[in-house]
Amino acid sequence: MKFIYKIFTGIFFFLILFGIGFSWQDIKQGHLPSQETLAKLLTPAETDPKVTPTQLFKENYDRVFSRYYKPVSHDKLKYAGMSGLLSSVGDPYTIFLDPKTAKEFLQDTKGNLVGIGALLSSDRLGARIRKVYEGTPAKQSGIQNSDLITAVNGKSIEGEDIFKIVQKIRGEENTIVKLSILRGSSSKPLILSIKRKNFSVPTVDSKYDAENQIGYIAITSFLEPTARQFAQALQDFEKKPTEGLVIDLRWNPGGLLEIATQMLSKFIDHQLVVTMKVKGNHNITEYTKAGQVISKKYPIVILINEESASAAEIFAGVLRDAKLATLVGEHTYGKASVQQPIPLVDGSCAKITIARYLLPKGEDISRKVDQDMQYVSGGLKPEVEISFEPGSDFEQGEFTKDSQLKKAIQVLKSKVGNQKNLISAP
Amino acid sequence: MRKKKFIFGFTWGAVAVAIIFFGITKRHALDNGSFSHNRINFASHSLLASQTPNIPETDLFFHLSQLLREKYVDEVPFNDKLALGAIRGMITNLTDPNSTFMNPKQFENFQNAQKGIFEGIGVETQFYYQPEQLKALKNERVTDTALFIPSLKITSTLPGASAHQAGLQSGDRITHVNNRWVLSYEEVHKFRELQNNNLKQNQLKTEDLTKLRKQISGQLKTSLTPAQARELLTQNKEGHIKLSWIRGKQTFTATLPLKQTIAKPVTIVQPRTIRLNFYKGADEELKKILSQFPEVTIDLRGSTRGHLETMYSCLELLAPRGTYGKFTRDNPKVETPLEVKTGNAHPPKIKLLVDDFTQGPAKVFAIALSSRKKAALIPEKGTNFPQEQEIIETFSLPEGNGYTLTTAIYKP
Numbered sequence: 001m002k003f004i005y006k007i008f009t010g011i012f013f014f015l016i017l018f019g020i021g022f023s024w025q026d027i028k029q030g031h032l033p034s035q036e037t038l039a040k041l042l043t044p045a046e047t048d049p050k051v052t053p054t055q056l057f058k059e060n061y062d063r064v065f066s067r068y069y070k071p072v073s074h075d076k077l078k079y080a081g082m083s084g085l086l087s088s089v090g091d092p093y094t095i096f097l098d099p100k101t102a103k104e105f106l107q108d109t110k111g112n113l114v115g116i117g118a119l120l121s122s123d124r125l126g127a128r129i130r131k132v133y134e135g136t137p138a139k140q141s142g143i144q145n146s147d148l149i150t151a152v153n154g155k156s157i158e159g160e161d162i163f164k165i166v167q168k169i170r171g172e173e174n175t176i177v178k179l180s181i182l183r184g185s186s187s188k189p190l191i192l193s194i195k196r197k198n199f200s201v202p203t204v205d206s207k208y209d210a211e212n213q214i215g216y217i218a219i220t221s222f223l224e225p226t227a228r229q230f231a232q233a234l235q236d237f238e239k240k241p242t243e244g245l246v247i248d249l250r251w252n253p254g255g256l257l258e259i260a261t262q263m264l265s266k267f268i269d270h271q272l273v274v275t276m277k278v279k280g281n282h283n284i285t286e287y288t289k290a291g292q293v294i295s296k297k298y299p300i301v302i303l304i305n306e307e308s309a310s311a312a313e314i315f316a317g318v319l320r321d322a323k324l325a326t327l328v329g330e331h332t333y334g335k336a337s338v339q340q341p342i343p344l345v346d347g348s349c350a351k352i353t354i355a356r357y358l359l360p361k362g363e364d365i366s367r368k369v370d371q372d373m374q375y376v377s378g379g380l381k382p383e384v385e386i387s388f389e390p391g392s393d394f395e396q397g398e399f400t401k402d403s404q405l406k407k408a409i410q411v412l413k414s415k416v417g418n419q420k421n422l423i424s425a426p
Numbered sequence: 427m428r429k430k431k432f433i434f435g436f437t438w439g440a441v442a443v444a445i446i447f448f449g450i451t452k453r454h455a456l457d458n459g460s461f462s463h464n465r466i467n468f469a470s471h472s473l474l475a476s477q478t479p480n481i482p483e484t485d486l487f488f489h490l491s492q493l494l495r496e497k498y499v500d501e502v503p504f505n506d507k508l509a510l511g512a513i514r515g516m517i518t519n520l521t522d523p524n525s526t527f528m529n530p531k532q533f534e535n536f537q538n539a540q541k542g543i544f545e546g547i548g549v550e551t552q553f554y555y556q557p558e559q560l561k562a563l564k565n566e567r568v569t570d571t572a573l574f575i576p577s578l579k580i581t582s583t584l585p586g587a588s589a590h591q592a593g594l595q596s597g598d599r600i601t602h603v604n605n606r607w608v609l610s611y612e613e614v615h616k617f618r619e620l621q622n623n624n625l626k627q628n629q630l631k632t633e634d635l636t637k638l639r640k641q642i643s644g645q646l647k648t649s650l651t652p653a654q655a656r657e658l659l660t661q662n663k664e665g666h667i668k669l670s671w672i673r674g675k676q677t678f679t680a681t682l683p684l685k686q687t688i689a690k691p692v693t694i695v696q697p698r699t700i701r702l703n704f705y706k707g708a709d710e711e712l713k714k715i716l717s718q719f720p721e722v723t724i725d726l727r728g729s730t731r732g733h734l735e736t737m738y739s740c741l742e743l744l745a746p747r748g749t750y751g752k753f754t755r756d757n758p759k760v761e762t763p764l765e766v767k768t769g770n771a772h773p774p775k776i777k778l779l780v781d782d783f784t785q786g787p788a789k790v791f792a793i794a795l796s797s798r799k800k801a802a803l804i805p806e807k808g809t810n811f812p813q814e815q816e817i818i819e820t821f822s823l824p825e826g827n828g829y830t831l832t833t834a835i836y837k838p
């Protein structure tokens with residue numbers, strides 16, 4: 001009797017061990033294996049002669065490679081397949097980056113580029129300089145705003161696509177690029193040889209409106225150098241008689257959440273930024289840092305539009321929820337998810353949506369679209385709505401040529417007035 | 427005694443570990459079928475970052491599938507959907523107008539059409555690319571996405587179908603479906619030109635330009651892609667659809683009923699003139715008719731569908747034994763002749779009517795017969811009839827999906 005009892009205990013023990021081994025990859029993630037997997041274990045394997053997804057992929061990979069009438073490169077086909085694989089989950093932000101794109105992407109998030117240091121815009125005759133960044137080769141060689149580049153390394157770029165032109169001008173560090181430039185009404189091109197350098201793209205542009213005593217900070221994206229540039233701008237305003245701040249997040253597509261959090265720490269002391277919901281109903285919370293709040297309390301107006309997304313929406317939403325800022329402009333995009341880039345050893349990278357987030361007050365801002373992908377709802381709603389009127393003389397951040405900014409200043413001034421009244425009240 | 431106990435305990439420990447490991451392997455095998463994978467971790471470590479080893483496609487597929495299952499915010503089952511996505515990615519990336527991935531509804535429609543069964547308004551359509559677009563698309567790096575937008579043209583209307591009754595003709599370009607603009611390279615190009623010219627010459631006032639921009643972006647927002655428009659035209663057996671189309675400089679608008687239309691492979695249009703489509707059974711019917719005619723005019727205008735095999739059988743009926751051109755491939759370089767094995771030693775006198783929309787098997791048929799002087803080719807006025815044709819094969823996939831792939835070029 002005792003012997004049989006021992007055998008049963010032994011078998012039971014073995015089954016438990018097998019179970020642990022079998023469910024290990026689920027246990028690691030903190031849940032139990034799905035019923036589907038368990039059902040598969042209990043049905044004999046012979047009843048499922050179906051090819052596996054991997055086999056199905058391989059079969060068709062080989063077919064396209066060998067049957068297509070033109071030669072196909074292995075890498076190109078492989079990476080196209082991976083790109084399709086990641087899109088199959090139906091999320092536009094879960095994407096695959098091949099090694100070349102991944103390299104550019106990683107460089108972009110660092111805010112580092114190798115080139116001449118100027119922003120170009122398309123022009124039928126070549127490429128026009130829209131902005132020359134400070135401390136870059138372009139600045140040193142005397143390139144000016146609205147100069148027209150007509151040729152790169154002696155070859156005309158007339159009628160070429162702006163992306164192609166940018167690729168031609170970018171290159172390895174310390175190599176030389178020769179640009180032919182037309183300035184003003186001169187018809188004789190200026191030839192400049194410029195050494196390409198590594199430079200960081202300014203993501204923060206600040207201005208001081210002396211008349212209204214208002215500081216204006218435009219943030220173009222949240223990249224690694226942004227937090228430092230932002231802190232610098234705030235410091236500059238503290239030295240001046242500043243009554244309020246306009247933070248312009250229009251056309252800001254977002255960027256790194258940790259950078260946005262760092263920047264929020266300047267206004268909010270150790271408080272909830274977002275609650276991220278990851279796989280399996282787990283919550284991850286992100287808090288601002290303690291002890292970094294700036295001493296001066298400004299009334300803040302944040303400018304937003306439909307192209308403000310992701311980290312920009314978090315930044316604006318958190319300050320709004322903390323009752324520290326008024327949102328002015330148009331509704332934002334509504335990108336309420338977080339992606340993690342996962343680099344692979346071959347240099348490629350998988351960018352996967354790992355979480356959806358809620359703003360501090362529990363608001364879900366995810367974008368809802370109709371069957372034609374048109375916006376229905378979502379995003380942050382501005383408290384003061386003013387739509388964008390594009391005129392030919394529009395210039396973002398120019399106090400006289402930006403009607404949304406004008407409105408923002410007006411709102412800010414009324415807030416400053418209220419605050420003064422409050423303070424002076426007995 | 428203690429030593430014995432130690433060995434005893436050690437053995438049981440080893441057995442326990444082995445069982446856990448067996449559990450892990452069993453699970454792994456279940457998830458991946460018979461495919462074996464080394465559990466390599468492909469995540470990059472800083473130490474390895476400078477190395478760029480090649481990851482074999484199946485390992486990369488499996489690893490990324492696992493990553494999705496572990497990391498993606500929602501549940502991702504390891505099923506065919508992942509593989510189908512990857513296949514769609516590969517086919518789309520070829521940027522070949524004739525290699526297309528089709529979802530179950532599209533694939534069903536496609537296969538039905540190959541048999542002559544049509545839904546919608548009963549038309550054959552074509553994604554038409556301008557010569558300059560085709561030239562640009564041959565480049566490896568295309569940066570102007572507008573170049574990928576074809577225009578949607580009618581290639582033929584089926585007798586008895588609603589399009590035929592409404593007067594649609596081959597060559598008509600569809601501009602609006604249900605009052606929504608259908609995107610095309612021509613239109614996008616035209617708008618761009620308009621904007622550029624206006625900016626350059628400053629002819630328009632700012633308000634007018636703003637208005638124009640708003641109008642364009644409004645139209646763009648509700649526009650249909652040519653593929654979406656084609657689906658509306660060629661799917662569903664009931665309901666109505668409102669269409670606008672352009673012929674030359676004339677525009678037309680009409681509301682058409684949607685229904686099923688069955689096209690016959692062979693129709694006698696006039697005495698001694700037949701319309702031929704290479705649907706299944708075309709060879710049988712052709713055989714019956716041919717015995718009555720010492721000479722025949724075959725109308726291949728707008729004939730795009732059907733099967734190569736059926737076309738071969740028809741060729742056997744109309745051409746003497748011999749070789750009729752070749753199929754060429756570049757991957758690797760191979761040429762296979764098109765052979766008529768038994769053939770017809772006493773074929774009738776043949777005239778072939780063709781136009782720009784004579785495509786696929788019909789075009790191979792026309793080139794084969796005319797290049798060997800077995801038939802007189804009569805192209806429609808203004809038709810440029812290049813002497814080559816892509817050979818497109820069809821492959822089916824699980825869950826009703828499928829795709830086409832260009833596998834060779836036929837040349838005389």
